[in-house]
Structures are given as structure tokens and as C-alpha cells.
């Protein structure tokens with residue numbers, strides 16, 4: 219029967235930040251728990267600043283992350299060593315946790331290719347804007363890596379919309395067949411721009427789609443940082459060293475919500491209800507984690523202030539670095555499309571030049 223195999227929702231903290239009955243706190247030191255909290259705060263603060271930069275015309279389109287911090291940060295926090303992530307357009311905090319400074323994401327949003335030129339020793343794949351193409355890439359990389367005898371794990375991030383793409387099914391199929399060390403991380407934020415869950419799938423959950431490929435699917439409260447960390451940690455362990463008779467890959471569905479618009483060019487009031495947003499705001503991962511840390515004596519007002527200052531300093535520094543780099547010539551975008559420009563591209567290039575001369579470059583940034 220449809221939905222019989224739907225996995226239960228894993229949780230450790232309830233909506234008020236209290237440990238659920240029988241829940242076990244992940245095996246992390248106090249410092250690690252505080253560092254995870256700092257990353258959640260960094261993601262939220264970065265998000266607020268990035269939206270302002272876009273509104274001030276200092277940056278191009280940006281994809282907000284508020285509400286989804288735990289899905290990105292706590293999962294990346296569970297990786298180690300040379301494990302790779304393959305981010306979507308919304309996974310800047312996961313990249314930061316794998317060692318990529320926030321200035322790279324800012325440069326990318328400012329239109330600089332340089333922002334997507336990842337330093338060699340950083341295990342982060344360039345941001346992929348086409349939906350779900352990073353999924354077969356992750357499987358191919360994981361397969362090659364396993365073949366070469368490495369124990370690295372590869373984790374592509376994508377949204378619920380990504381599960382409707384052919385690349386998702388092709389990638390998961392081969393992950394099962396070749397038993398690759400891949401952890402597929404879906405941030406199910408309920409919306410693929412204006413397409414809601416009912417139009418995306420008729421499965422009861424996204425996690426159960428793993429059944430079709432022969433490996434485990436897990437469903438987790440994506441706004442519970444401790445639960446996200448724990449399920450990702452277990453999936454990574456299994457990818458490195460699966461128990462007898464089990465396959466390495468896992469499909470994780472993190473149930474979450476993006477509080478803001480899809481991007482700074484979107485207006486969600488057109489397609490979703492305020493009441494829905496208010497319901498999800500009750501599950502905000504940041505106050506939940508803060509309550510847990512305060513109640514267990516790991517955090518006080520003074521330490522919170524220090525963390526907030528560190529976070530603000532880091533974002534300011536990233537903005538200063540990104541803004542100190544010269545912006546590219548707008549006509550560059552025409553130069554690298556084809557070896558020989560087509561007549562239509564040539565005409566577009568000339569039109570842009572004419573508009574720039576008439577109105578000035580500032581007219582394009584607001």
C-alpha cells in the first residue's frame with residue numbers, strides 16, 4: 219500500500235528546545251555543541267546582511283536560508299577530513315563549514331566567477347544552479363573515490379524540487395547499483411519556488427523514495443540541529459563502513475521551511491499563506507538550540523554576546539574582502555558563451571553597451 223514504508227520523523231529536541239523523552243544528545247563535546255550553535259547564528263546573520271546588500275544594490279540575486287540553518291549547518295558539521303559537499307545555490311553555510319570563506323559566496327552573488335573558483339584543498343564542489351545536476355556528479359565522484367580505495371564520503375545538497383528531476387533518479391539508481399559512499403541530503407523546505415509538495419510528488423515522504431534504489435531513507439526534523447547532526451553522522455559512518463548486508467548510501471529528507479522568499483526576486487505572498495509561515499516559525503532551529511544550551515548550563519548571556527560579536531565580525535570581514543575585488547566587465551558574459559559569438563549575442567552585447575552609455579552602470583544595480 220502507498221506510504222506503508224514511510225520512515226518515522228527523527229527528533230531529539232522538541233519545538234521548545236527541550237530534550238524529547240528517550241532522546242540521546244549526540245556524542246559532541248561542549249565546545250563542539252557551542253561551535254554548531256555559532257554556525258547557526260553565523261548563517262542567520264549572514265542571511266540578514268546578504269539580503270540588505272542585495273537591497274542596497276551591492277550584490278545580485280540571493281537565495282535566503284533563514285529557517286533552514288540546521289539542515290545545512292548541522293549536516294555539514296557531521297562531515298570530517300576530506301569528505302566532500304556538492305552544494306546547491308542555498309548551501310553557503312555548509313560550504314563555510316567545509317572550509318570555504320563566506321567571501322566566496324558573496325563574490326559569486328556579485329557576479330564574479332572567482333567566487334566559484336574553489337581553492338584546491340577545499341572539499342567543496344562549485345555551486346550548481348541547474349537543479350539536481352550535482353547528484354550524479356556526487357555519485358560519480360564517490361564511485362571513483364571508492365574505486366581508488368579512499369574512505370571519503372560525498373554529500374550533495376538539494377531541495378524537494380530536485381527530487382522531481384531525472385538526475386535525482388539516475389544518481390540514486392547508480393548509487394545503489396555501485397554501492398557508493400554518498401549521503402543525499404534533501405532540504406525539503408516545502409516549496410520549489412511556487413510549486414508546493416502536492417505538485418512535487420505523490421509519495422507520502424521523500425525519504426521513502428530510497429526504497430526503490432535498495433538503500434535506507436531517513437526522515438528528520440530539519441529544524442532540530444541535534445537530530446540533523448545525529449542522522450547525518452550515522453549515515454556517514456554507514457557510508458564508510460556499512461554493516462553486513464547493508465548498502466553505503468543514505469537518502470536523508472530534512473523537513474524544514476524557508477521563512478523568506480525563494481530568492482530576492484520572489485514574492486511568496488502570491489502563493490503561500492501567512493498562517494503556514496507562522497506555524498513553521500514556531501520550530502525555528504536557533505531559539506531551540508539556544509534554549510537547550512542555556513538549560514544545560516553550556517551558554518550564558520556573556521558567551522552569547524561574544525558569539526554574536528564573532529559572527530558579526532566574520533561577516534563584516536567577508537563583505538570587506540568581496541567588495542575590495544574589482545567587479546567584472548558586464549560584457550564578459552558574452553565573451554565566454556561561444557568561441558565565436560552568434561549574431562544574436564552580438565546584438566545583445568551592443569544593446570547592453572548602448573544602455574550603459576545612456577543610463578550608466580548604476581541603473582542596473584537597483
Ligand SMILES: Cc1ncc(C[n+]2csc(CCOP(=O)(O)OP(=O)(O)O)c2C)c(N)n1
Pocket residue numbers: 308347348349376377378379380381405407409410411480
Ligand atoms: C534544471 C533547472 N530547471 C529549472 C531551474 C529554475 N529554478 C531555480 S531554483 C528552482 C526551484 C528549486 O526548488 P528546490 O529544488 O526545492 O530547492 P530550493 O530552492 O527550494 O532550496 C527552479 C525551478 C533550474 N535552476 N534548473
